[in-house]
Amino acid sequence: MEQDLRKLKSGTDVRGVALPDAGREVNLTDEAVRRIAHSFALWLAGQKGAGAETLRISVGHDSRLSAQRIKAAVLQGLGAAGCAVTDVGLISTPAMFMTCVTEGFMMDGAVMITASHHPFDRNGLKFFTPAGGLEEAQLKAILEQANATLCQGAPARVERRDFLPLYAQMLADKIRAGVNAPEDYAHPLKGLHVVVDAGNGVGGFFVDGVLAPLGADTTGSRFLEPDGRFPNHIPNPEEPEAMASIREAVLQNGADIGLIFDTDVDRAGAVDRQGNEINRNKLIALIAAIELEEHPGGVVVTDSITSTGLKAFIEQHLGGKHYRYRRGYKNVIDKMVELNAAGHDCPMAMETSGHGALAENYNLDDGAYLMVKILIRLARQRRAGGDIADLIRDLKEPLEMQEVRLPITEADFAACGQKVIASLESYAAAQPGWQVADDNREGIRVSFGPGEGEGWFLLRLSVHDPIMPLNIESDAAGGARIIAQKLLPVLQNMPGLDVSPLEKSL
Numbered sequence: 001m002e003q004d005l006r007k008l009k010s011g012t013d014v015r016g017v018a019l020p021d022a023g024r025e026v027n028l029t030d031e032a033v034r035r036i037a038h039s040f041a042l043w044l045a046g047q048k049g050a051g052a053e054t055l056r057i058s059v060g061h062d063s064r065l066s067a068q069r070i071k072a073a074v075l076q077g078l079g080a081a082g083c084a085v086t087d088v089g090l091i092s093t094p095a096m097f098m099t100c101v102t103e104g105f106m107m108d109g110a111v112m113i114t115a116s117h118h119p120f121d122r123n124g125l126k127f128f129t130p131a132g133g134l135e136e137a138q139l140k141a142i143l144e145q146a147n148a149t150l151c152q153g154a155p156a157r158v159e160r161r162d163f164l165p166l167y168a169q170m171l172a173d174k175i176r177a178g179v180n181a182p183e184d185y186a187h188p189l190k191g192l193h194v195v196v197d198a199g200n201g202v203g204g205f206f207v208d209g210v211l212a213p214l215g216a217d218t219t220g221s222r223f224l225e226p227d228g229r230f231p232n233h234i235p236n237p238e239e240p241e242a243m244a245s246i247r248e249a250v251l252q253n254g255a256d257i258g259l260i261f262d263t264d265v266d267r268a269g270a271v272d273r274q275g276n277e278i279n280r281n282k283l284i285a286l287i288a289a290i291e292l293e294e295h296p297g298g299v300v301v302t303d304s305i306t307s308t309g310l311k312a313f314i315e316q317h318l319g320g321k322h323y324r325y326r327r328g329y330k331n332v333i334d335k336m337v338e339l340n341a342a343g344h345d346c347p348m349a350m351e352t353s354g355h356g357a358l359a360e361n362y363n364l365d366d367g368a369y370l371m372v373k374i375l376i377r378l379a380r381q382r383r384a385g386g387d388i389a390d391l392i393r394d395l396k397e398p399l400e401m402q403e404v405r406l407p408i409t410e411a412d413f414a415a416c417g418q419k420v421i422a423s424l425e426s427y428a429a430a431q432p433g434w435q436v437a438d439d440n441r442e443g444i445r446v447s448f449g450p451g452e453g454e455g456w457f458l459l460r461l462s463v464h465d466p467i468m469p470l471n472i473e474s475d476a477a478g479g480a481r482i483i484a485q486k487l488l489p490v491l492q493n494m495p496g497l498d499v500s501p502l503e504k505s506l
Helices: 030-048 067-081 093-098 136-148 164-179 205-214 240-253 281-294 308-317 329-341 367-383 388-392 413-429 479-491 500-505
Strands: 013-017 056-061 084-090 109-113 122-129 157-160 194-197 257-261 268-272 299-302 321-324 348-350 356-358 400-407 444-448 455-459 467-474
Touching (some): 030 067, 030 109, 030 136, 067 109, 084 164, 093 109, 093 122, 093 164, 093 367, 164 205, 164 367, 240 257, 240 268, 257 367, 268 367, 281 299, 281 348, 281 356, 281 367, 281 388, 299 329, 308 321, 329 348, 329 356, 367 388, 413 444, 413 455, 413 479, 444 479, 455 479, 467 479
Parallel strands (some): 056 084, 056 109, 084 157, 194 257, 299 321
Antiparallel strands (some): 257 268, 444 455
């Protein structure tokens, strides 16, 4: 049976198994990649109203073991369409987009070979045009065309050019201009000790390409060499093991700050000099503090599971407006673009996973650019006798947090999930002390006061999977359990919802 390439769609990316090492069947085959790359070229030609042979498309990859095999298949697919290809080699995902908008390159499109933070045996394709990453509907159309189009492949017209060093220089120049150090403009990070954990992904370039030329001491940085086996830890700032690694590097070396990147550097996290993690709500709060200083009263878009304390910090301490939106980094970025187009000043959009985009930077989720903004502010803070942690000192963090994923057992999981949410909304509205959030735009979010759990829960429906994630936060010891106990008997009566994971958590 011929492979259905539409099943490789994962949001706005193509994702699949690329290596047989883990015992899974490879579905990101050479043929699949050729056909998808070929269809991207045909789609792009249609968008531009020109022949595919006039297109210039860049191709790059992260450190995964399957990168070279997949790149060869991409080149064959693009070659069959007649495109001219620029092979930029090892590169980050944000830098891949920048090949479309940087003078001297200005590509019509770009293909990034990556599976972000996913296991070593996975890989995928991410597509860009000068307008940004593809929308889901655009990728769906490309995969539909790939399903219906045969492609044997052909040699491509390939030029090999490095772009990552130029991108690093752009970031370094941004820091120089941002700090504007009067005593030594060229070395604004002199006297700062910055350690980096790249997790053997692509992010190691940040040390030699950005920090060292700016005068920073980078002693103690770790796992900078690209290695697609990821032998030390999964490059993912959401993973406790990864954050423990950069925290250890900071404390062992007495660094002023630690930076950690995911595999392809579209996400990042940080650790302050005391070893305190700056990710999730804290990272959003820090970037918001920096951006709202430049955009007083601006709008900060986040995903739906951000804390009550973050909302208070943005609105009461920073004087901004918090727009809580749906999960999914593309969702929050698209909402930022929409709000700006409508005349609102919305400088940033950020998901708790660490995906964050700034309007000033092409609405691009770029972990390295976010760290550049933090380093600029850190350098300024230190010159004034302060520290980066000072900016988020007033952020109130929840005492307890948990996420439970509840399976849906009915075949039409989306319809079942919507029924659960509607039933829960009706129930919550009738209960004294159950405060249904009026600014929630995904699932149902309910808050509880002192003595009743002193926190909130959010129940939502996963976009792609038969799962209902349940997030609970509380500002009181034992509060999360109290909230879960209130919720459990209600959910137990919901047809098609498996509540056993919640029962086991109590």
